[in-house]
Amino acid sequence: MRWIALACIFALTGCVATTQAPSPSKPAPTRTAAKKQTVPTTAQMQSFSRVVRTMEPVAERECRRRAKGLNCDFKIVVDDRPGQPANAFQTLDRSGRPILAFNLAxxxxxxxxxxxxxxxxxxxxxxxxxxxxxxxxxxxAGAILLGGIAAITGAGSGTISSAQDIGAAVGARTYSKDFELEADALGTIITKRAGYNPVKGAQFFTQIPDPGDRFLGTHPPNAKRMETVIRVNNSL
Incomplete structure (x- = not known):
């Protein structure tokens, strides 16, 4: 995957797109609507750059204040591959540096x-x-639990391995919706402290399919997310 680091952005480091099961290595991506405009205009890229320059120092300050000892040297990158569904997510590079990734769509x-x-x-x-x-x-924990149950029942190595994979996937999803709501709440604080309107910003949810409240779903209902943003915003 080819990334373009925005040259005009501080070395700061971010969830939008797929419906696949989340990898244990990163939070579940935020889902967006299917096919829309996929190539930003020059004005949109300039607006993105300005937002990054404003948000970066606020996010870093909040990180250092809340998470002592955590690497808060965020790096924001843009995935410039054409034809991809809209996507944004947070991950870590090999050194543990936090990456906030956004694609063109x-x-x-x-x-x-x-x-x-x-x-x-x-x-x-x-x-x-x-x-x-x-x-x-x-x-x-999920892999150990389900794999252990399979082993106790006398299952073969192949079945145990499959059970571990299933357990890992279920375990990764168990608190996924809670994580999204936590990120919405703290994201509201960071957004407002940077001078933006988080309630207006959370209207982005209206562009994505409402996942409802599915068992082991990766995202909470859109209405619940909006409730969280409004509640936190009103408390600030």
């Missing part, structure tokens, strides 16, 4: 700077809240 679909800022705040909140490490722990 996401930048093109965001309708204003508040939506750009809110998703950026949401992604940085995943890192500050330690969701990757917590998701890995849940996946490991």
């Amino acid at each position: 996401f930048i093109a679909q965001a309708r204003n700077r508040h939506e750009l800022a809110f998703v950026m705040g949401h992604e940085s909140a995943h890192h500050i809240s330690g969701h990757i490490a917590r998701q890995r722990q849940n996946a490991t």
